[in-house]
Amino acid sequence: MSYYTLVAALPDLPPLSKCKQMPISRIALNRRLSMLSHEDQQQLKLAEDLYYFDSEQLEKRSDQxxxxxxxxxxxQIESGVVRQCIQNRLEWQSLLAAMRQRQQSDQGPEEFYGLGRWTNRIRQHWSEPAFGLEGALPLMTELQPLVQKGAAGEIERQINNWLWHDLLRAERRHHFTLETVICFVLRWELAEKQIRNDGDQAINTFESMAEVLLSAPVIREHIESAFEELS
Structure with a gap:
């Protein structure tokens, strides 16, 4: 099929750090994606499922x-470009798993299982803070202290920003192709996930502040007084 009509119908996504509202809903996006052939839709679904795997898998299944x-x-991913983007995502997951395993358990490198280019390097440089990958992956030097602090939210933001630019580079190298469409959809999901997480964080912050305020003696007295007047 010709992808010109579909790609032209996809809106621009603002930079991930500035994306506060989705320019297109998933329902509207799916209507546009219905222009894809059945085979292309299968490839898109496989890419999405693999890029955004169910987190419960991490708990229910062994790393191996x-x-x-x-x-x-x-x-099963036919496009080498899409396959590489997905592998990059899974390699980051493997690196995070290695850092957490090294920090939280007494398991050694021989018990580590990961996917991608860095698995042997990780095992060989297990005791080094960034597994000797500072040159190939400069972001590793920033993630290691965050892992030690347990700053999961900041770790996710840093990696998502890296993944966003990785997908954007692939998208810009392939105009009006299935790769363009898949990379766009994967970026859309990154942005949607960030907005959803920011919303959850805002609610949690509000609830925490409300709890602190309601527990303050002065506020409690005002509330009790107001209830007495109403009664």
């Missing part, structure tokens, strides 16, 4: 089983 599953699913 997950790696085998990811490798099998990756082999």
């Amino acid at each position: 089983a997950l790696v085998y599953q990811w490798q099998n699913q990756l082999s």
Whole structure:
């Protein structure tokens, strides 16, 4: 099929750091994506499922089983460009798993299972803070102290920003192709997830502040007085 009409119908996404509201809903996006052939839609779904795997998998399955599953699913991605973007995503997941495993357990490098280029490097440089990957992945030097602090939110933001630019580069190298469409959809999901997480964080912050205020003696006295007047 010709992808010109579909790609031209996709809106621009603002930079991830400035994306506070989605320029298109998922319902509207799906209407546009219905222009894809059945085979292309299958490739898109496979890419989405692999890029945004169910977090429950991490808890229910062993690392080794997950790696085998990811490798099998990756082999079904026909586009080398999309396959590489997804592999980049899963490599970051493997790196995070290695840092957490090293920090939180007594398991050694021989028990680590990961996907991608860096697995052997991780095992060989297990005791080094960034597994000796500072040159290849400068972001690693920033993530290590965040892992030690348990700053999961900031870690996710940093990696999502890296992934956003990785997808954007691939998208810009391939105009009016299926790769353009898939990379756009994966970026849309990154932005939507960030907005949703920011909303959840805002609600949690509000609830925490409200709890603190309501527990203050002065505020409690005013509330009790107001209820007495109403009664």
